[in-house]
Amino acid sequence: MANIRLISSSSVCAANHKKPNLRIDLTPWDLQLFLVDSIQKGLLFHKPKPPDNEELENTNFNSIINHLKTSLSRTLDFFPPLSGRFATTEHDDNTVSFFIDCNNAGAEFIHAVAEGVSIADIIEPIYVPKIVYSFFPLNGVRNHEGTSKPLLAVQVTELVDGIFIGCTINHTVADGSSFWHFFNSWSEISRGLNCLSKPPLLQRWFVRNTDCPVRIPLLTNEQLYNRFVPPLLQQRVFHFTRENIAKLKAKANAEIGTNKISSLQALLSHFWRSAIRNKHLDPNEEINYRMLIGARQRLQAQLQAEYFGNAVQTGTVAMKAGEVVEKGLGYVALQMNKMVAVHTEEKLMNFLKSWTDSPKLITMDSVVTNALVTSSSPRFNIYGNDFGWGKPIAVRSGPGNKFDGKITVFPGEEEGSVDIEACLSPETLQGMANDADLMEAVIN
Structure with a gap:
């Protein structure tokens, strides 16, 4: 099956960054996921048909890419953690604490093409074809790398007759409910809504009397760089x-x-x-x-x-x-x-x-x-x-x-x-x- 061809890669920041100094401490539920991978889910769509029913030209698809970038930027206004990075504080007792620095460093946005690949190639085989993994960004990046890597990355892959929008969100930042909350919100903004039907609640919740920030032991090189290699699956x-x-x-x-x-x-x-x-x-x-x-x-x-x-x-x-x-x-x-x-x-x-x-x-x-x-x-x-x-x-x-x-x-x-x-x-x-x-x- 065909390989993926990269068209462009860029950083998308929040359009109206209102909280440049926002810091979000991480809970035990968040921190326990530091050594595993991000959440990666994506959706397959039919390719939009132009009004005149003519073949969709590259220029028209580029307008779709630009629209998705613009709507993503506006959505990040409501989700400032996703355009930020992790920051750390080391303490004298050999512990470290992490927080989300909502600094608007930006999310990653990739436009790619899977030449010769159709919707049928994805959904008709009995087994999910391996090329689907290539529809996702930040493959192999673990959550602790969010100090330097984006906490959100999106890849829009053009198929012969379809579009696949693959989304990778750092799992320390969000669980499945929050992942789809963001995805739902982005689609709302893309459809033209000026505000969200369900704005996110960004403040993390801690059990009463929890010492914040929560400290964990310093991570060892073995923890940071040991890679799990699954068998043939x-x-x-x-x-x-x-x-x-x-x-x-x-x-x-x-x-x-x-x-x-x-x-x-x-x-x-x-x-x-x-x-x-x-x-x-x-x-x-x-x-x-x-x-x-x-x-x-x-x-x-x-x-x-x-x-x-x-x-x-x-x-x-x-x-x-x-x-x-x-x-x-x-x-x-x-x-x-x-x-x-x-x-x-x-x-x-x-x-x-x-x-x-x-x-x-x-x-x-x-x-x-x-x-x-x-x-x-x-x-x-x-x-x-x-x-x-x-x-x-x-x-x-x-x-x-x-x-x-x-x-x-x-x-x-x-x-x-x-x-x-x-x-x-x-x-x-x-x-x-x-x-x-x-x-x-x-x-x-």
């Missing part, structure tokens, strides 16, 4: 309709005589069971399912939906491989339900307090041991991102934080449907493709 997007998800939910609840199990818990349990069946593990081997649990709705008195930053907690279900396979969908989903339920306000607050006393940074090596890890959410507003030429037709993620077992959940294009982007070994994915129990619920 492939990605496939599995599509589940609203009707099939409802059937899974009904089945899970019926098996254990309850109505507690949610649609998402039933779906993820169904998917986990298939993955474990096709990994052919020792039945007595302990395995984990980890998922990111949103804290905004669990700390409603302190956090609003528009809170801009990280507000997620990792929850883990630990079971033996044999239990996952043999005990049924309902049993597995119930364990997931119990795990989510224990993440109360008290548990979240205790985590933040204890982390401040004893900071522990997440590394890829610590995440990937015998685990499936789910990120993102089917509740994010992905298909509402209309930049002025129609809604997207697909969403894909970049290479950041990918390993054998990374499961990314997106809303499907049809209301109530869900897409699961699974990053697994080729052998596991092939086994799942032949798994009748799984594929009965999948729309190819």
Whole structure:
């Protein structure tokens, strides 16, 4: 498949930088992500049609690029952290603290062309083609590099008949909710809105009596430069309709005589069971399912939906491989339900307090041991991102934080449907493709 040709690269700053001295201290939720990769998500669109239905000339596409740059600049007025950089303060006790210096150093904007690549080349293959990773900027850049690298980078890649807008945001600055809040806001400004429907709340939230800034031990060279190298992996997007998800939910609840199990818990349990069946593990081997649990709705008195930053907690279900396979969908989903339920306000607050006393940074090596890890959410507003030429037709993620077992959940294009982007070994994915129990619920 064709390579990517770079057309231009430039820095985009906020159009009206009103808070040049704004400093934003980082919370434990933010700081724990310093050693992993950025968030990388992107949207695929049909190429806009000119009014006269003639072929879209380069000059016309350049006007689209200029429009996106201008609207991005105006959007950064509302999101000053994204045009800033990290700054550090070293302390006498061999600790360091970090904050976002909203200095308007600028976001990166790249215009590229994937010559000969069409929309069909991206969405029709069974496995996500590797060229998709080339649609994202700042590949291989980890969050701690935000002292010198942009905290936001955008790449607009022109296809034969489409446009892919790939966005990379430093994960220490934003979680998935904040990522899509920014993306939604940019599309609003691009459509001509003068103000945002949901302005972000920029002030970081800390547990009462937290010493700010939060200090962490000085980072060692081994921590900064040790790179996780995943094995050979492939990605496939599995599509589940609203009707099939409802059937899974009904089945899970019926098996254990309850109505507690949610649609998402039933779906993820169904998917986990298939993955474990096709990994052919020792039945007595302990395995984990980890998922990111949103804290905004669990700390409603302190956090609003528009809170801009990280507000997620990792929850883990630990079971033996044999239990996952043999005990049924309902049993597995119930364990997931119990795990989510224990993440109360008290548990979240205790985590933040204890982390401040004893900071522990997440590394890829610590995440990937015998685990499936789910990120993102089917509740994010992905298909509402209309930049002025129609809604997207697909969403894909970049290479950041990918390993054998990374499961990314997106809303499907049809209301109530869900897409699961699974990053697994080729052998596991092939086994799942032949798994009748799984594929009965999948729309190819």
